[in-house]
Amino acid sequence: MEYLGSIIGITALAGMGGTGLGGLLSCLFRKDSSKTVSLLLSFAAGIMTSVVCFDLLTEALHPEGADTNVTLVTLGVILGYVVIALLNAIIDRQTDHEVAHIDENHPQTADSLEELTHANHLHEHREGRQPRSGLFLAGLVMAAAIALHNVPEGMVIGASFARTAGAVLTNRGGLTMAIVIGLHNIPEGMAVAVPLISGGMPKWRSVVVTAVTGFPTVLGAILGYTVGSMGPFALTLSLSFASGAMLYVVFGELLPEAILMWRSKLPAAAAVIGILTGIFIIYV
Numbered sequence: 416m417e418y419l420g421s422i423i424g425i426t427a428l429a430g431m432g433g434t435g436l437g438g439l440l441s442c443l444f445r446k447d448s449s450k451t452v453s454l455l456l457s458f459a460a461g462i463m464t465s466v467v468c469f470d471l472l473t474e475a476l477h478p479e480g481a482d483t484n485v486t487l488v489t490l491g492v493i494l495g496y497v498v499i500a501l502l503n504a505i506i507d508r509q510t511d512h513e514v515a516h517i518d519e520n521h522p523q524t525a526d527s528l529e530e531l532t533h534a535n536h537l538h539e540h541r542e543g544r545q546p547r548s549g550l551f552l553a554g555l556v557m558a559a560a561i562a563l564h565n566v567p568e569g570m571v572i573g574a575s576f577a578r579t580a581g582a583v584l585t586n587r588g589g590l591t592m593a594i595v596i597g598l599h600n601i602p603e604g605m606a607v608a609v610p611l612i613s614g615g616m617p618k619w620r621s622v623v624v625t626a627v628t629g630f631p632t633v634l635g636a637i638l639g640y641t642v643g644s645m646g647p648f649a650l651t652l653s654l655s656f657a658s659g660a661m662l663y664v665v666f667g668e669l670l671p672e673a674i675l676m677w678r679s680k681l682p683a684a685a686a687v688i689g690i691l692t693g694i695f696i697i698y699v
Contacts, residue, residue, distance in 0.1 A: 421583040427630075427632070435626030437600060442608070457670065459598045461692065463689075474588075487648075491656045491659060492655050494655075495567070495660040495662075498656075499663040558627075562630070564603075566638075570660065572592050573643065574640070574650070574657040575589040
């Protein structure tokens, strides 16, 4: 546990720093930024895929001091995927119809990155065609949703660091996952701050709120590191759960959102570049 303080610091930078930066960028919002966010999401998804497939799962299947347990790894991945999917389903149900929409072409829920960050819709918000109180509520709902969502993401970081007892700053897997999750949190921070600012909250306060939504990442990291440090069996389960959670984030959220935000071939190219970048980071 001697490295826990360093892990908490790195995770706070990735979680709170990432969402806070997204909130700051939303204060300087410009048109067509949805294309940039789309590429960022795709690139992060590619790196996450590499880290999960070539690093986390590899370690889970071949833990030091224990035999390979494919059944346990499979169950852990399924559990992680299902838990995050159910959490998102609950959040969608709670946020559905929370905010009045401009027309039937918009998504049904208020917790959509595409809904809350693309330039045309933001222009509609600022023109006052959607009640400011509704926008403020959407921001609060989004903040709560992302705060809950950040717990398993923190577990991924913690589990990645728990694999080795060496110095934190030389743990490539943990540092890579922290960086990727930090990038992933930037558009999430934008999705929180945009409706808050449009709903009347001062910009500086909206940045603070978005940063605070990243704090549960730290709690998740502590949990993931603690469980992963209990022994080979616990480490295998922790890494498998984290892998399943990340696979849902990649294929259930990041890539679909990226495609919705920019219907082009470039997000796919960014994802491939992300995969290759992840392989390079892991093996070079």
